[in-house]
Amino acid sequence: MTRPAPEAPPAKDLSPAAVPPWRRLLAVGAEGVASGTPYMVGSKLLQGWLSSSGIPLGLIGLLSLAELPYTLKMFWAPLLDRWPIPWPDRRRGWLLVLQLALIAMIAAMALLQPHNDSHNLTLIGVAALVLAVLSASQDVMVDAYRTDLLPEEERGGGAAAGALGYRAAMLAIGAGGFYLAGKLGWPAAFLGSAGLLAAVVPFTLTAPRLVPLAHPPRSLKEAVIGPAREFLKRTGKKRALQLLALVMLYRWPEGLLNLMAVPFMLKVGFTAEQIGMVNGAWGVAATMAGVAAGGVLFAPLGLNRALWVFGLVGSLTNLAYWGLAKFGGGLTGLLLTVSVEHFAHGMLTAAFLALLMSLCNPRFSATQYALLSGVYALSRSLLAVPSGFVAQAVGWSSFFALTLAAAVPSFLLMAVLTPWQESVPRGAYDPARDSS
Numbered sequence: 001m002t003r004p005a006p007e008a009p010p011a012k013d014l015s016p017a018a019v020p021p022w023r024r025l026l027a028v029g030a031e032g033v034a035s036g037t038p039y040m041v042g043s044k045l046l047q048g049w050l051s052s053s054g055i056p057l058g059l060i061g062l063l064s065l066a067e068l069p070y071t072l073k074m075f076w077a078p079l080l081d082r083w084p085i086p087w088p089d090r091r092r093g094w095l096l097v098l099q100l101a102l103i104a105m106i107a108a109m110a111l112l113q114p115h116n117d118s119h120n121l122t123l124i125g126v127a128a129l130v131l132a133v134l135s136a137s138q139d140v141m142v143d144a145y146r147t148d149l150l151p152e153e154e155r156g157g158g159a160a161a162g163a164l165g166y167r168a169a170m171l172a173i174g175a176g177g178f179y180l181a182g183k184l185g186w187p188a189a190f191l192g193s194a195g196l197l198a199a200v201v202p203f204t205l206t207a208p209r210l211v212p213l214a215h216p217p218r219s220l221k222e223a224v225i226g227p228a229r230e231f232l233k234r235t236g237k238k239r240a241l242q243l244l245a246l247v248m249l250y251r252w253p254e255g256l257l258n259l260m261a262v263p264f265m266l267k268v269g270f271t272a273e274q275i276g277m278v279n280g281a282w283g284v285a286a287t288m289a290g291v292a293a294g295g296v297l298f299a300p301l302g303l304n305r306a307l308w309v310f311g312l313v314g315s316l317t318n319l320a321y322w323g324l325a326k327f328g329g330g331l332t333g334l335l336l337t338v339s340v341e342h343f344a345h346g347m348l349t350a351a352f353l354a355l356l357m358s359l360c361n362p363r364f365s366a367t368q369y370a371l372l373s374g375v376y377a378l379s380r381s382l383l384a385v386p387s388g389f390v391a392q393a394v395g396w397s398s399f400f401a402l403t404l405a406a407a408v409p410s411f412l413l414m415a416v417l418t419p420w421q422e423s424v425p426r427g428a429y430d431p432a433r434d435s436s
Contacts, residue, residue: 032165156298290346
């Protein structure tokens with residue numbers, strides 16, 4: 001009599017949903033550190049080295065051109081959707097390659113010698129541009145991985161975790177990097193920054209894996225055209241335009257305020273040292289607290305209600321600047337105003353990033369997220385252009401009061417797209433209805 005074959009053990013569920021939530025949030029937070037580190041190196045740390053080396057300010061200002069890849073990344077995002085590196089999964093494969101390249105690039109920048117001659121300055125410019133291209137490409141993959149990994153109910157917490165990681169990198173480079181530069185020299189600061197990014201690599205290797213796509217893009221044409229076609233098919237042309245307008249306008253009051261906040265502080269008599277103290281570590285800490293609060297409150301509220309509540313709070317906090325302009329308050333008033341502003345805008349960030357994630361199909365999340373964030377980045381610069389002229393014409397207190405009016409278009413759009421009684425935006429990606 002033969003014995004029945006023993007039953008095979010049940011297959012281990014490796015899908016993201018089977019992973020404890022804390023592991024997903026930890027992975028997203030670690031990738032936020034990876035995203036913030038090269039950006040701070042290419043902007044603040046490199047600027048500091050060039051300034052201390054006596055490079056003329058006009059030439060240092062040209063470094064802003066090296067930030068163009070962060071705006072243009074949408075044009076090569078389809079390549080990353082079309083040709084994924086399959087191990088460890090379609091997003092982390094590229095993340096590993098890009099992180100190793102960034103570590104090598106940042107470490108190599110320690111060998112630069114900032115001198116005011118054309119050869120060295122050209123070399124520095126090329127290095128800054130290569131760093132920015134690698135960093136912007138990594139941002140595409142970080143956003144896509146977070147979008148594909150997180151279930152709907154964790155997107156607020158995930159957005160908060162990613163933003164907290166990014167801000168932690170800002171603090172580490174902005175404070176620790178400059179401390180190392182002062183104690184051991186600028187090359188040590190760059191090597192320390194490379195070490196910070198290297199510390200993220202083990203997290204990337206052990207992060208939760210993504211489920212393979214059933215229908216990945218089969219050609220470059222599909223990867224380029226498919227994201228827009230799928231978005232229009234899912235939403236319809238009218239709703240697609242409404243959603244893009246919401247992405248463009250949701251943070252308009254914040255953009256108007258950010259551009260004029262420092263000029264206002266200087267005009268009313270605060271010193272550069274006071275502004276630096278308040279907007280530096282103090283402001284970053286307030287933002288991190290707001291992001292954390294937004295992540296905690298997101299789950300009980302849901303995406304739609306979080307967009308309403310955080311948007312309302314973020315807009316109303318502009319009145320803190322109105323009060324400072326109208327009634328004064330000295331350094332204490334400035335601390336309170338900046339704290340309220342940064343805290344509220346941190347909450348706003350959690351909801352906004354969750355909105356972008358909700359609008360992306362995993363087949364094209366790298367491209368769709370890059371396009372959506374590009375729409376926001378473009379609006380952040382273009383829609384804020386009139387702010388200085390308005391402030392000059394009506395005065396500071398009236399200007400800050402008028403920034404509240406910039407919130408009205410987004411709330412009108414939310415009444416149509418993100419009704420209070422519904423949980424997700426109309427037109428959001430729904431895997432249950434995916435026919436692709």
